[in-house]
Amino acid sequence: MKKPNFTHCSFLLALALLISTATFAQEEKPKSPPxxxxxxINxxxxxxxxxxxxxxxxxxxGDLVPFGEVWRAGANDATTFETDKDIQIEGETLPAGKYSFFIIPGETESVFIFNSVAKQWGxxxxEESKDxxxxxIPSQQTSTMEEQLVYEVVDDGFEVRWEYGKGKAHIE
Structure with a gap:
């Protein structure tokens, strides 16, 4: 029987390291999961x-997400908002379609923006001209901490909550 040589042992060691690295990499959860x-609604x-x-x-x-500046309303790609029918948001018509969704946060009120370019990075x-x-909508403070950004479609609209902040748009 042949003795394993140095090249054979090096190959096996490299293969074992590659497999263990790939295994650990797959277990790491993204910091901003999709x-x-x-x-x-109606x-x-x-x-x-x-x-x-x-x-x-x-x-x-007001810090990580500055007040008064356009924010992608999430991480990575811009958030998208899609409706299969025309709807009324805060009394204004949004035609059926898919939009990128941005927020200009403020201390007392925030602006929710629906932009026609649905696929954008951040x-x-x-471009404001594509809005x-x-x-x-009113900016609200809550006593409940939301560790992770969350959107929720509720009976009469949708909410965005993160940290101690909350915004809700009414939909008819």
Whole structure:
């Protein structure tokens, strides 16, 4: 029987390291995992696709997400908002379609923006001229900490919550 040589042992060691590295890499969870909120309001199906970052001890509103600046409303790709029927958001018409969704956060009120360019990376190429609808909603403080950004389609609209902040747009 042949004795294993140095080259053979080196190959086996390299293979074992490659397999263990690939295994650990697959177990690492993304810091901002993809998420979807969906629901039906007055016969219209609403779907919000986003990446959900975590607070991880950071101050979010007014710091990580500055007041008065366009924010992609999530992490990575811009958040998308889709409706299969025309809807009324805060009394304004949003035609059926898929939109990128941005927020301009403020201390007392925020602007929700529905932009016609549905596929964008962040807000880097955002163009206000492509906005289909802008609505102003009250910014709210909550006593409940939301560690991870969350969107929720509720009976009369949709909410966005993160850290101690909350915004809700009414849909008819």
């Amino acid at each position: 998420a979807t909120a969906t629901g039906e 016969g219209a199906t609403i779907t919000i696709d986003y990446h959900a970052p975590s607070a991880r001890g950071r101050v979010i509103w 807000a880097y190429d955002y 289909v609808l802008r609505v102003t």
